[in-house]
Amino acid sequence: MKLFYFHYKTSILLLLFIFCQLPLLHAQTKNEKANIKYNKVLSDLTGKPTIDSNKQVLKVEGLKYKKHFFSVAGITSIAFVKPIQMTFGVALSGGYRIFSKPKLNEGSSTLNPKIIEREIFIKPTFGYIYRKRYNTSFFFIPEIAYRHTFAMGIFTEVNVDIGYQYSKLNAPVYERQGDGSFSKVRYGFHNVLVGGKILAGYDCSKKLEVPIAIHFGTGLLFRYPNNKKWVSNIMAEVGISYVFRREKE
Numbered sequence: 689m690k691l692f693y694f695h696y697k698t699s700i701l702l703l704l705f706i707f708c709q710l711p712l713l714h715a716q717t718k719n720e721k722a723n724i725k726y727n728k729v730l731s732d733l734t735g736k737p738t739i740d741s742n743k744q745v746l747k748v749e750g751l752k753y754k755k756h757f758f759s760v761a762g763i764t765s766i767a768f769v770k771p772i773q774m775t776f777g778v779a780l781s782g783g784y785r786i787f788s789k790p791k792l793n794e795g796s797s798t799l800n801p802k803i804i805e806r807e808i809f810i811k812p813t814f815g816y817i818y819r820k821r822y823n824t825s826f827f828f829i830p831e832i833a834y835r836h837t838f839a840m841g842i843f844t845e846v847n848v849d850i851g852y853q854y855s856k857l858n859a860p861v862y863e864r865q866g867d868g869s870f871s872k873v874r875y876g877f878h879n880v881l882v883g884g885k886i887l888a889g890y891d892c893s894k895k896l897e898v899p900i901a902i903h904f905g906t907g908l909l910f911r912y913p914n915n916k917k918w919v920s921n922i923m924a925e926v927g928i929s930y931v932f933r934r935e936k937e
Contacts, residue, residue: 761927
């Protein structure tokens with residue numbers, strides 16, 4: 689009796705599971721029929737053959753476009769000397785794309801394309817760092833950046849930095865003259881910068897069609913010379929960009 693009751697309950701559960709799946713199968717079939725109907729109407733209007741919207745039908749060549757951006761970022765520089773120095777400033781940069789290789793993600797279709805962007809940019813960057821009781825620094829770094837943007841708009845970026853920095857002392861500097869007198873002079877020093885950084889952010893121009901992107905990140909810069917030594921600086925930045933997108937003619 690117990691065995692019969694167990695088989696009876698199992699049969700009821702199996703039937704309930706099958707009947708619950710029928711509406712989902714019907715909805716999927718309905719969507720597929722709608723896609724076929726849409727493709728047929730599109731074919732009649734354009735004279736092009738019908739396409740299967742459930743497969744990858746977009747051509748990568750048709751996804752290429754021009755893309756550049758302009759960024760403003762607040763930066764912090766931490767120098768590991770004794771005592772540790774922390775300075776703040778602003779950086780302005782422009783991104784000029786020199787290489788692009790878009791990729792269609794699995795599940796892409798004409799109705800729902802999921803495109804991954806893989807790009808290389810040249811980023812000329814001008815920066816300003818101010819420390820009240822030490823120096824004012826200006827730097828220029830022609831960065832090279834690789835950016836990987838996912839279909840949803842989130843991106844990661846790796847930068848390689850090699851540049852130049854000029855630092856002017858904020859305190860008065862006097863130089864002794866030949867006659868023994870002292871005169872006030874402008875004094876500064878020159879540095880080479882070598883390093884890199886990693887950024888992450890969200891590009892609103894990809895999915896939301898808003899020409900704005902935000903980013904944050906950190907990196908490491910080595911400055912030379914400082915008393916004939918290399919000095920390491922940890923850099924952190926938070927910024928916003930205006931993105932220019934235009935389809936190629």
